[in-house]
Each structure stands twice: as C-alpha cells, then as structure tokens.
Amino acid sequence: MAKSDDTRAKITETAIESFRERGYDQTTIRLIADEAGISVGNAYYYFPTKNHLVQELYLRVQGDHLERVHAAFGSSTDITKRLEIALLCGLDATGPYHDSAPGFLAAAIAPTSAVSPFGPDAAEPRAMAIQVFQEVVDGSTNTIPADLKRQLPELLWLAYMGLTLFWVYDNSEGQTKSRALARGASKLFGTVLPLARLPFARGPLNQLLDLIRTAQS
Amino acid sequence: MAKSDDTRAKITETAIESFRERGYDQTTIRLIADEAGISVGNAYYYFPTKNHLVQELYLRVQGDHLERVHAAFGSSTDITKRLEIALLCGLDATGPYHDSAPGFLAAAIAPTSAVSPFGPDAAEPRAMAIQVFQEVVDGSTNTIPADLKRQLPELLWLAYMGLTLFWVYDNSEGQTKSRALARGASKLFGTVLPLARLPFARGPLNQLLDLIRTAQS
DNA sequence: CGCTATTTTCGAACATGTTCAATAATTATT
C-alpha cells in the first residue's frame, strides 16, 4: 500500500501547492497530473472530483486557523477578545487565497459539492472550524445563559461564515474592511451579550434560539 | 434592427423556458441554440456568457416577486406583516426553481460572474429586489428612528438574501422550513423593532448601523 | 514459481462553455 499512498500524497501536495500559487481556476487536473508525474485518469482514481482536492486544502487551512488561534489566545478570558482573535486569525489563515477566493467559493457553495461546508463530505473541516469557536466559548469566563452558551459555538461559526462571505467580496487593500468588520462585530457582540441576562431580553432571545433550532433540525 | 431583436428575443425565451424545465446544468448553450434555430456562435454574439442568460431569468423572477407582493400587501400597514408577505412571496416566486437552485447559486456567487447579486451587471435585478423592501418600509405606519429607517430596505434585502441562501439548502417538503424561518424571522423583527426606540438600545443600534455603513462603503 | 484476482495506471474520448476567423446579410454612402 506504500506505493499507493505515495501517489495519493504526491497528488495532494502538488494540488495544494498549485492552488496556492495559481488559484482555483488556473489549477487544472492535467497540470496537477503533469507535475505529479502521473496521468489524468490516475488522479481520478484517487480523487473523484477536483473539489475533493480542494477539500485537502481546506483541511490545511483549518489546521492553520486552529494553530493561529491557540498561539493568539494567550491569557485572554474575555469572550469578546477571544472572538475577535478567532475571527482575525481566520482572516489571516485564508488571506493568501483571497485572490482566487471566488473560484473556491463557487466550488464550495453547491450543496451537492464535495466541499459544501454543510454537506457530509466536509464533516471533518467543519468540525475543525466549529472547534475554534467552541474554544472561544469554553475558554471564556463570562457568565452566559446555559441554553445560549450551548448554541453559541455553532452560532459564532455561522457568523464567521458570513464574515468569510463578506471577505470574498472585499476588495479593500489587504482586506482592511473585513478586519474592521471582524473587530466591530466582536465589539458589538460584547456589548449585546450582557443584555441577554436582563429579564425582558429573554423573550426575543428565546424566540431567536427557537428559530435557529428549528432551522437546524 | 427588428431581425436582430427577434433573434435576441428567441434566444432569451428559449433559454428561460429551458432553465425552467431542465434547470441550470441541463440547459446547455448548444441546446438553446438548437431549439432557437440558430448557431452556437450566434448565441454568443448576443450574450457574452451563459450567466447573462440566467440574468434574464432573474429579471422575470424579480418582476414576479414584485407583482406577488403588490397583490398580497392588501391593506397591511404593519411592517412585520409586510415583511412576512415580502419574504413569503419571494419564496413563492423562486419556488419552481428550487430543484436546480444549487446550479444557479454557484453561477451567481462568483463576484466576477455576471449574475453576482453585488456586481454591476446585476444592478437592475438588484434594484428591483431592494424595491420590494423599500415598499415594505414605505407602506408601513410604524414609527421607526429615521437613520434606521433609511437603511432598513437594504438591510431587509440582505436578510432576504440570507433566507434565500438557507432555502437553497432546504430539503424539507415544499421548503416548509424556509417558510417557517421567514415567518419566525418576521415575528422576531416585530418584537425587536420597538426596542430600537428605547434609549439604552441606541448604543448598540448605532454601533450596528455604523458597522454596516463601514462595510458598505 | 506460475497463475489468478485485485489494484493501479494510462490515455483516448466525451460534454460543455467559450473563442475566433470566415462568410453572409444588411445598412449606409456616393
């Protein structure tokens, strides 16, 4: 099986490198096959789809995100700060791919696609992504209503997906706007979260949580 | 120019019909050309891209949305009710295309695509879409802070885009979940909106509006 | 080892969006 693993690994590495350097569109299967020294058909023996190769890249990026977050959390225990760190580290991790982000996004968006963040094929990278926000919540010392706290990691992840969507369309120099949005959103979250404990906020909050639960089911 | 217009119209009609019946992927340029009785190259003389044909479909659907909304508003002057109507009518208008929604979405999502809802090529359908929510606001008798009121149509449109995104992934029978989400979100909006007038809500609200303004600029 | 079954590899073929040089049809000009 060593030989087989070799081939697979060579394809993966070649593909990821090419995605990094040339972007999604410019990376053709024929190119990958050439550079990996194999045939086109052989690549398809290991990866049923070009998007399955993209998935390998996602795994790398998610791993990078998690690493960056760990390095950056430091001793921060305020959930607002931790959220900001998580969002900014996410932007840092995806930064190098901004140029060809549209291509990747288009590949990811189709629900039937291998890389749809909601589909079964992407369970692993998705779990890693949610893990980041799980740690944002778990490492915080803020007092948060239990039911909200339970849903928070997934909610924050969803917000992060929204930020990523914005980032794809963000043409500001160095994606400054996205970073500003990340900071501003974290801050806003920080000012709104304490309100969740006020009695009159329970109504709308429960409504919101119910709504999201229904949508997820 | 009559002949030219004829050709263009025949292409448009054939394409829209095919999109309706066969969906995005199954509708190939060769098929359109065949059914329209012209050559492939000629289709490209009028429409630089397959997605430009999708745009024609969007225009229809947007027109349909607006019509439905007008018919359904009736004498409702409560913004909550009007919002619910607008959202549900949107789902009604797009309903027939749910099966091939992923294909359309993938085509629409790329910022460089002709059909990106944020790009310049889609200015017309986007204006129509925002128009719907402009009417939601304008026809309401609720008292709303002026600055919020100004941004509201665009905000609601953005929320509608989110709903549409959810709808694409919604596999419940008849997209029941999306409808429930539309109703629930409207209701929630109805309970939260009055809070915007309370003094202590000004802080977070202004923060939010600022944030969005920054993001848009 | 020799033979069979399985795994791996190959490259041609296909479908489809798109491009382009050539040709036909139409319009404008003299």
Place this chain on the structure above:
DNA sequence: AATAATTATTGAACATGTTCGAAAATAGCG
C-alpha cells in the same frame, strides 16, 4: 444602383472536468 462598411451568423476549434475500457503492476495463493 453600386460599392463600401457594418452587423449578424456560422461552424470548427480549444480548454477543461470527467468517464471509461484496456493495459500494466501488484498481491494472493496453490
């Protein structure tokens, strides 16, 4: 009306993701 210029149309060609049947390499087994 004749000619030049512009517009419309064609079909072949190209790039690329994907499929597939055949061939080669490898593993399992007597």
